[in-house]
Amino acid sequence: MIRREPLVEGNKSLKQVTDDICALVERPPGKSWMACFASAKILFLFYLSVMGMIVATGMGLMGVNSPVGWGTDIITFVFWIGIGHAGTLISAVLFLFRQKWRTSIARTAEAMTVFAVMTAGLFPVLHTGRPWHAYWLLPYPNQRGPLWVNFRSPLLWDVFAVSTYATVSMVFWYIGMVPDLATLRDRAKNKVRKAIYGALSLGWRGTAKQWNHFEMVYMLLAGLATPLVLSVHSIVSFDFAVANLPGWHTTIFPPYFVAGAIFSGFGMVVTLMVILREVMPVFKDYITMNHMENMNKIIMTTGMLVGYAYASEFFIAWYSGSKYEQYVFINRAFGPYWWSYWIMVTCNVVIPQVFWFKRFRRSIPVMFVVSIFVNIGMWFERFVITVTSLHRDFLPSSWGMFNLTFYDLGAIFGSFGMFFFLFLLYTRVLPAVSIAEVKPVLGVGKEGDHHG
């Protein structure tokens, strides 16, 4: 019998697990965390001021124009929404498939989902010409007739898809945290902490009945979240696929977008986990090299899936016989934005191929660099789709160019400030690894280990 690799290293006892994970919340933060948090916060404040300027002055500050009506905001929106997908996949889909290795990374992956969706959610609002009227996209009873939204518009489907996704992800994440919050409450020595964690743990006492209910709810929510992994990015892709623009009007978009989303999501999870392992070394026992290797395998697989999509787009453009379609794809690869296309292909298809080698799959520096490239590549994928299709469409007279302005760059980089601000805060106030779920898998890999 092949021995299974242990899911948690360091030969931990149950108490050690609790101590390890709760300590992060209970101890004052270390220097490296403080440094990260300070820079994230500064970036976040910068982001807020950039957004404030855009809202106060107008969309004209950004690079968007006619014909490129969608730019940085939509690109970065799709980017962040995509990031979220890995979290849901790990926490819900792998849960349903009883993949035990997911337990130690599920919480953080799920947290990443929630923060990524929050970061993403701001972009469509910021992107509108009149953000103060953005609530008109919601179908609510009103006194304007009543005037309803246009249910034929993919943007509206997007509103539903993203808001559902945000809600379900948050509930799923929170419900899964309840037993751990109760642990924190029980260990709390100060009244305020006790009160806060007490309220958050919803009166969890750990009775058998509660566990029974909890597991049932958790499974149901996992079931609910699973289709969202597929639906959200499918619907986001409809924003493009339903339009009649060459380069957008493509049936391959839903699966292509989902694959891309999972790809980029795992890229981001790897980035975050590497950072987490470095900033909080205790996590090295829980987020083991095996975890990282598994995720790298997924990155390579989905990377090849998007590569296939890129190729099939070209094939279909040629096969369709549509002049406009053909021109758009030739223009993508060889037009004025050729560099963005080749950055995308290099980052998403070529670079992940290093994971064919176990040595690289298990090398922290290599996977960190690759995951950063994956993030860059996936941002450029959305750039390529959005900008290169729009900038040269049907009538050559209206062709134009899109240039990033200071405000575009502010929005792109600032959004990372917001994300990391929230994420770092999370590692300090909530249990970053699921205590309740890790404990049952402590024994994995220990069977037959007589010394253990």
Add this chain to the structure above:
Amino acid sequence: MGNENMNEQDQNRPQYWQDLEEWRQSDEFKEMVDKEFQSSPFAPEDSQSGFARRDFLKLMGASMAMTSAGCLRRPEQRIVPYANRPPEILPGRANYYSSSLVEGGEAFGLVVKTREGRPIKLEGNPDHPFNEGSLSARGNAYILALYDPDRLTGPKQNLLNKEKSNRDTVSSTFEEIDKAFKQSTAAGKLGLVTRSIMSPSTRELISEFVRVTGAKHYVIDDLDYSVVREGQKKSYGQEVLPRYRLDKAQYVLTIDTDLLGSYLTPVEHKKMFSKTRNPEGDMSKLVSFESLYSMTGSNADERFRIRPSEQIKVVVGIISELINKGRVSDSAARDLVNRFKNSFKGFQPFEAGLLGRVADELWANRGKSVVAVGGLPTQTGLGLDLQVATNYLNSILGNDGKTIDYERSAHNSYAGTNDIERFVSDVEAGRIESVLIHGVNPAYSQPNDSGLVKAIKSLKLAAYTGAYNDETGQICRYLVPDHNQLENWGDVDGQTGTIGILQPTIRPLYKTRAFQDTLLTWVQTSGRASGLLKADSYYDYLRSYWRRKVQPAVGGGKSFEDFWYEVLQTGVVRTSEGRRRDSVSSSRSFRSSSLNTIIPQPSSEMELVLYPSVALGDGSLANIPWLQELPDPVSKIVWDNYISISPAYAHEKGIHEGDVLDAKVGEKTIALPAHIQPGMHDAVAAIAIGYGRMGGGKVAEGIGKRSIHLASYFEGQLQTSGLSVELKKTKKNIPLASPQGHHRMEGRQIVVQATQDQYKKDPAANIHKHKVFSLWGKHEYKGHRWALGVDLNACNGCGDCVVACQSENNVPTVGKKYVMEGRIMHWIRIDRYYSGDPSNPAIVNMPVMCQHCENAPCETVCPVNATVHGDEGTNDMIYNRCVGTRYCANNCPYKVRRFNWFNYVKQVKEPQHLAMNPEVTVRARGVMEKCTFCNHRVKEAKMKAKTENRPLAEGDVQAACAASCGAGALIFGDINDPNSKVSQHFNKQNGYSLLEELNAVPMVKYTTKIRNTSELKLDDNGHGGGH
């Protein structure tokens, strides 16, 4: 006495009392009251506080009143009850007044639309024979000249420093200026410098003024056509401007002459030319020989490239071909051709035998052809010779007196610039001491070596009636701003016998005085006024003039008041001469001796051409942002002038678009960015005049460079073309702004072209029809259904419609920076594509506006239903509902939707806001906008028809673009009416929809561009240059 005492006591008694004690006012009662109240109402002074309660309150009240009065001064505002509304003005309803407008060399009949007493839109007067309802871009934009925030607001005195070069002014008064002129000018030593005056009453006034005061009158025009006049004089003995009857011509040959864009009267030319372009009948042919690519060249059926110095060789070459073929046997002509024999060596820029073919075609169209030369690009050193030779050609072809009329020029009072010399010599000789300059800006428009500026500076006193402290204003001591034309009375007779009236449609916005009133005041204070000159104001003078001179000529036997009323109503009258407007004068005999002085001259290596741009012309309206942002019909560049060079030259010298070139003409230089213009001759550089204004307003200032200073005088004539120039590339690059991103059709079906032969065989020639089908049935439109037909064959790409739309729909301008960023706001644009070889491509134009698609792609994608389909077939935009996702713009295949990137209303400066059309919403920041098919006009017309209890008829409503188009390229109407013009247009066999295969089903239909040529210049379907 007792009674009296009683009475005295009674007076002290209270009027109202509660009990008898109080009535008696006994001491006990008073004591009791004192005790009862803490401070007695009787006590004059409260013993404790030092203030009585009432005194305190009084003081308090007074101080409150004082402080509030001190802080808050109520503005004096008077409201007027509606019962006393001014007559004629009905809030919310527009009034239309007939008027006229003189712009450049053209005199338009106008209908001025006013709302609540302010003009908001200029449109052509359909009853005026000259423009028949159409209006040029500059005419359309003129409304902003009235509301220009940079206009002078009153008389000013320039604080001239020694060099007379600074711009600081202080306020002055008309009285001060009048006095200054009276004191410092000896009798008969006043000079009047004016443009050619197109107003008969003003001409009369000036001549009387000159007669009475002994003043001297000089005529100087900004745009110079003197050479044309002199050529006529030399050839025929008559100093006139010709009128080209393009409507009678079957064959038009232009040599560097922008007949349709800027030469003489483009509006009339465009109108007449389009009449002959019907492919069903005998379609006329336009052939252009050009050095730069002009708008006329872009409409030519065949276009050939020449150097400016070769212009005369083309004409002589054609004459020589005619001689060779035995069609002409004039000894003077033979001599002429012989003199040119040597210079023809090496002159074979085009296919062999071309000139022979052109000569044959001209000969075949004897009496039905026009050979036109004139304008700045023809004023080489041989400009006059070219005129004479061309006149000879027209005479032997029998065109003179058939297609070339010399009596009814559209600018009959034109006098040219020959007076410059006389003025300068008079100043130098001290024959004049002071000058009043009116209607012309010679310090800007004339080359520096004319000596004008120096002469004006040397005078004791100079005054300028311009609207700005501009180039000429800055060298004059006094600025006596004239009224804007829309504020003033006046009359105008561009063509003899067709007299239009100018009515003021608004009271002068500022403290300005009519030039004519200035003259009247001066002549009256001199005490020498008599007769008409005693008129109280120019208005009285004008009426008297019309009573004495015009009414008898027009006749009709009405009382003057009736006559006057009718004139104001119709805006134009015609004397018996004017009624013969469409006849052509008989032919004249050509003086062959005039050919004897024509001798060839060598070409220089690189030749420079100066030309007036189609948008700005002479530059006098350069402060109007609409014109600065109107793309040039050929280069499509806005907000700049530039040096146009050919692609081959640029390639050879390694010059890229926007590279700044130093152009050196003799000792004079100019540094401007290069524009690589396909179709330019390889040895030619061209620069537009009209840019580089100084003090002409904040918009105009700093845009481009003044290029006329490169011109010089050659044998007494202004030379603006064929100047020997050296170009040197510098390291700088100034990017040029163009709203058009790409200039070739990339093999897509966008503008369909066909030759006339192809068309006659198959009207649908070259149109690739797509099989489109839909799963859904069609929507039924029971009432009206609005549609727009675009006749690409008629459209000449001038851009008049663009400015008309901008004025009608409050469309903002964005400036060069934002045009470059792709934020131009035009609701209608003219796409210009090149086809064929980049060295000399053909040009096709296509007006594109919202296509009002039946299956509008924009409508389905808007998440908030802000763009929906109207029940009359239009695609409507609901600004209030728009959130600004811009999804509609992305999904629009025609890219006609415009987004408000910023709050553009903020940039509207007082009093520009008065030019806004209140019928059209001013769009807020963050909303999408686009062409509405002028649905506010539709609504207005429908309401009018309803109150008149009749159905809406064809012609009741016109979109603003269609109304301004003189060529009839835009046809707006109800497609549900089978007899409407637009229905007929939609049924044409050569009609097609743009991007038909998308099945958006546009309500705009284009018809093929037909060319009268044997072979089309088409793209080899490749990605050839020309970005």
